Amino acid sequence: MKLRAGAGLWLLVGLLVCIVVLLLGLFIIVFPQKNKVSELEDQIEKAKTDIQLEQNRLNQLKQYEKDPEQFTRQIDAIKQKIPENVGLSDIFHQIDSAAEAAGIDFYSVKPSLPVSTGGYYTLTFDAKFYGRYFNLVEFFNQLEALPRTVKVVYLDLTGSDDNLPYLDITMKFRAYFTTDKGVESLVQKEQTRK
Numbered sequence: 001m002k003l004r005a006g007a008g009l010w011l012l013v014g015l016l017v018c019i020v021v022l023l024l025g026l027f028i029i030v031f032p033q034k035n036k037v038s039e040l041e042d043q044i045e046k047a048k049t050d051i052q053l054e055q056n057r058l059n060q061l062k063q064y065e066k067d068p069e070q071f072t073r074q075i076d077a078i079k080q081k082i083p084e085n086v087g088l089s090d091i092f093h094q095i096d097s098a099a100e101a102a103g104i105d106f107y108s109v110k111p112s113l114p115v116s117t118g119g120y121y122t123l124t125f126d127a128k129f130y131g132r133y134f135n136l137v138e139f140f141n142q143l144e145a146l147p148r149t150v151k152v153v154y155l156d157l158t159g160s161d162d163n164l165p166y167l168d169i170t171m172k173f174r175a176y177f178t179t180d181k182g183v184e185s186l187v188q189k190e191q192t193r194k
Contacts, residue, residue, distance in 0.1 A: 081149040084179045086114060086123055091148065091175050095127065098142035104131025104169070114177075121177050124153075129169040130160070136169060150175050 064071065092109060099106040111125035129139070136157075143150055154172035 102139035
């Protein structure tokens with residue numbers, strides 16, 4: 001018994017063969033080429049980034065060529081902001097001057113022992129102030145202008161007991177220095193207190 005295939009069946013078989021050839025073409029030719037194009041685009045972007053980095057370095061070298069002392073001045077400015085020794089009394093004097101210029105009262109301070117962190121030292125201390133909000137804002141402006149880097153890492157504001165527009169202000173500061181000069185005397189004072 002012979003089966004006769006009609007035109008519709010041949011059309012269906014032809015359509016299936018076309019779909020299989022199309023899918024094989026996609027998986028064998030198109031998708032691998034698309035992946036290669038994507039990899040090339042990634043390489044081009046990386047090359048553009050590398051070129052930009054090198055261009056920035058070239059610009060820096062040109063700047064250095066024009067003014068070779070600029071880096072020395074930058075290093076000196078950093079050394080002024082982060083001095084060698086702890087200078088605890090200088091820090092407190094600078095903060096007191098900033099508070100006085102801003103119009104807030106600086107009335108207590110409690111330093112902790114300095115800690116060595118990756119090539120420099122950090123001194124953390126708590127301080128209490130009394131003043132108005134806008135004076136506090138001015139105090140932060142005064143801190144920015146200090147010759148030494150002092151960072152505020154904690155701030156707590158509470159209303160004063162006499163219901164005036166005054167605030168009890170508690171702050172935690174961090175100051176930085178680069179050597180252990182003066183640290184021994186702080187450790188000895190702390191040990192004698194205990």
